[in-house]
Amino acid sequence: MAQFRNFKMVSYVVYGRGSFNQLDEILSPNRKAGAPMIFLIDHFFINKPLLNRIPLRGNDKIIFADVTHEPKTSYVDALATQLKNEFGTISGVIGIGGGSAMDLAKAVSLMMNNPGSSADYQGWDLVKNAGVYKAGIPTLSGTGAEVSRTTVLTGPLKKLGMNSDFTPFDQIVLDPELCANAPANQRFYTGMDCYIHCIESLQGTYLNEFSKSYGEKALELCQEIFLKKETWDEECDDKLMMASYAGGMSIAYSQVGVAHAVSYGLSYLLGIRHGIGNCIVMNHLEEYYPEGVAEFKRMVQQGNFEIPAGICKGLNDEQFEAMINVSMGMKPLWENALGKDWEKIMTREKLRALYEKL
Numbered sequence: 096m097a098q099f100r101n102f103k104m105v106s107y108v109v110y111g112r113g114s115f116n117q118l119d120e121i122l123s124p125n126r127k128a129g130a131p132m133i134f135l136i137d138h139f140f141i142n143k144p145l146l147n148r149i150p151l152r153g154n155d156k157i158i159f160a161d162v163t164h165e166p167k168t169s170y171v172d173a174l175a176t177q178l179k180n181e182f183g184t185i186s187g188v189i190g191i192g193g194g195s196a197m198d199l200a201k202a203v204s205l206m207m208n209n210p211g212s213s214a215d216y217q218g219w220d221l222v223k224n225a226g227v228y229k230a231g232i233p234t235l236s237g238t239g240a241e242v243s244r245t246t247v248l249t250g251p252l253k254k255l256g257m258n259s260d261f262t263p264f265d266q267i268v269l270d271p272e273l274c275a276n277a278p279a280n281q282r283f284y285t286g287m288d289c290y291i292h293c294i295e296s297l298q299g300t301y302l303n304e305f306s307k308s309y310g311e312k313a314l315e316l317c318q319e320i321f322l323k324k325e326t327w328d329e330e331c332d333d334k335l336m337m338a339s340y341a342g343g344m345s346i347a348y349s350q351v352g353v354a355h356a357v358s359y360g361l362s363y364l365l366g367i368r369h370g371i372g373n374c375i376v377m378n379h380l381e382e383y384y385p386e387g388v389a390e391f392k393r394m395v396q397q398g399n400f401e402i403p404a405g406i407c408k409g410l411n412d413e414q415f416e417a418m419i420n421v422s423m424g425m426k427p428l429w430e431n432a433l434g435k436d437w438e439k440i441m442t443r444e445k446l447r448a449l450y451e452k453l
Contacts, residue, residue, distance in 0.1 A: 102347055103260040105231075105242055108340075110269040112333075115232065119150030121266060122187070125228045130186040131155045133178060135200045137162055137192025137234065145191075145234075145273070154182070162195035164366050168214040168250040171199065175206035175213075187228030187265075193285060194238030194247075194369065197231040201246040201262050204229035213257065214250040222259035230266040234273040236335040237285035237370065239292060239343025241267045247369070254363040254421055269340065271332040279327070283400050284370030286335055287391070289342040290317040291373045294387035295352030296345045299431035303348065310345035313338045321394040352432030353383045353441075356425040357449060360418030365406065374402050379452050383432065407453045419446050 109117060122132055131154045138159040140146060149157060158174065178185055185207060190200025204226030206213050216222050231241045240246075244263050245256030256262075274282070293314040296306055316338035320331050358372035367375070374395075381388045395402060407415075423429075423446070429437040 100348060103244060103263050104347075105264050105267050107266045108269065109267075110336075112270060112272045112329075114268055115148065115270040115273060118189075118232075118268060119152075121268070122150065122189070122230070125187055125265075126152070127184070127186045129153075130184050131182060132186050132189060133158060133203075134189045134191060135160050135174075135196060135203065137196040139192065140234075156181075160190075160192065160196045160199050162192060162199075164249075165254075165362055165368060166195055166199045166202065166246075166248050168212060168217070168248050171202040171206055171213040171248060174199070174203050178203070178207065185227055187230065188226075189230045189232065190264075191232045191234060193233070193235035193281075194240040194288075197233065197238075197240040197264075198246040198248070200229055200231060201226075201240075201264065202248060202257060205246075205257060205259075205261060213248060214252075216257045216259070217248060217250050217253060217255040219258045220260070222257055222261045225261045228266075229264050230268065231264040232268045232270070232273065233336070233339065235277050235281060235285050236271075236274055236332070236339040237282075237287070237289040237342075239289065239339055239346065241269070242340055242343035243347065249363055253424055254359045255424065269336050271329070271336045274332045274336065275329075279398075280400060281370075282327075282335075283321075283398055284368070284374055286317065286321065286338075287374050287377070287394070288370040289313060289335070289339050290321070290391065290394070291354050291377055291387075292342040292346050292351055293317065294384050294391075295354060295432065296342075296349045298384060298387070299349055299352055300434050301349040301431045306345045306347075306349035309341045310349075313342035313345060316341070318390075322390075322397060350427050350431035352428055353380055356422050356428040356432070357446070359425055360420075360422040360450070361406070361453070363421040364410075364414055364418045367406070371403070375404075375406060375453055376449075378402050378404075379449065404453070407450050410450075415447055415450055418450055419443055422446060 190197040
């Protein structure tokens with residue numbers, strides 16, 4: 096008999112311009128006496144007006160998350176240890192920023208209540224205990240981190256998420272106003288992460304009507320924003336925030352594919368950020384997503400963006416092997432993209448040739 100996925104979704108969602116102003120009211124019922132809320136905020140917001148709007152109470156603490164590089168398990172462990180030493184227990188973690196800040200918040204929440212290192216939980220369904228309360232507030236749209244059941248981390252051996260039913264946020268606040276001052280290139284790369292999610296999900300072998308309905312809507316929104324709009328405006332921020340949400344929901348019941356599987360290797364070895372890594376790979380995937388790649392290239396051209404090239408020049412065999420090992424470990428992604436016999440199609444030699452092109 097078929098086993099259907101019974102997946103955990105975000106418990107509460109508030110959407111709308113200005114909804115960030117309700118944060119104090121939203122957090123109040125989740126506060127425990129004497130235990131602070133920890134606001135983990137993207138370091139982009141140091142000395143920015145948003146800080147004056149954080150509803151600090153009692154011994155609440157703001158920690159600026161260094162998201163220069165994507166989250167490492169060592170960083171998650173250090174933050175969780177710091178909080179345990181300083182407070183013993185906390186009421187919750189509020190992640191404010193792009194995908195990295197939200198992933199950090201999810202991971203730190205889990206590590207407050209799970210022993211060992213976050214590296215022990217990189218994989219599927221390894222987390223045993225619920226974390227502390229956690230809320231996600233995106234200030235950049237596209238990754239889908241606000242709705243996903245994973246928190247993508249680079250560990251000592253691999254780049255892999257803590258994929259579990261304990262990972263999704265308890266609350267998300269979707270306020271498009273918070274995206275207003277995002278740097279244009281950052282916004283584009285993160286938006287393309289969403290677009291690429293949709294292409295991979297909609298052409299994957301795991302596709303079903305659930306993921307298709309969300310994926311098609313997210314794709315339509317991305318096409319409106321990145322192909323039909325001449326200049327960026329508030330409506331673009333509204334639409335991209337919903338595209339990110341719908342794109343994240345689409346892959347919750349299916350999976351991503353080749354671009355993500357290959358870009359994980361780039362992030363692990365070269366520290367290349369997720370959104371730009373996906374763009375670098377997507378530029379060379381005509382064999383797998385011909386129409387999607389052609390449309391992606393039109394979006395790049397219309398926005399007048401540069402996709403880096405030649406990033407794997409000069410790498411040695413050992414470095415290529417490290418990337419290939421990380422990428423090959425993403426089995427569900429490859430199976431979604433190429434089917435159950437994916438290992439016969441995507442050999443190590445073929446993957447090496449693809450990395451050499453990047």
